[in-house]
Amino acid sequence: MVYINTSSEIEYCNWCSSTIFPASAHHCIGYPTNDYELVIVCSKRLERYLRSKYNAKGNNLRKLLRSIENILDNQHKSAIEYIIDARNKLVHDELCVKLDNRNLFIYNYHYITD
Numbered sequence: 001m002v003y004i005n006t007s008s009e010i011e012y013c014n015w016c017s018s019t020i021f022p023a024s025a026h027h028c029i030g031y032p033t034n035d036y037e038l039v040i041v042c043s044k045r046l047e048r049y050l051r052s053k054y055n056a057k058g059n060n061l062r063k064l065l066r067s068i069e070n071i072l073d074n075q076h077k078s079a080i081e082y083i084i085d086a087r088n089k090l091v092h093d094e095l096c097v098k099l100d101n102r103n104l105f106i107y108n109y110h111y112i113t114d
């Protein structure tokens, strides 16, 4: 997985704690290789993040999102909805056994939490 630091400051990878310099790419090998595991780990971390950063309320991501949607911009809302939809598809759709776009899933996760 490649993550690109588009900011002007040093960032640290959430998964492996590597330093990511501005305008450089980080090739992370810290992500779970199994999509199910990735989706579950990201969902849990995202729930915790939304509760602590925005004081979101609810016992699942959809409710957490609904409780804070009036204070989020459209891009953050879309990114959270992407995570929810991708997770639901993988967890509930019998025919779906992997993420459609793993990199986009990770990108959206970082977009919200970084």
Ligand SMILES: [Zn+2]
Binding pocket: 013, 014, 015, 016, 017, 018, 026, 027, 028, 029, 030
């Ligand atoms: Zn990393």
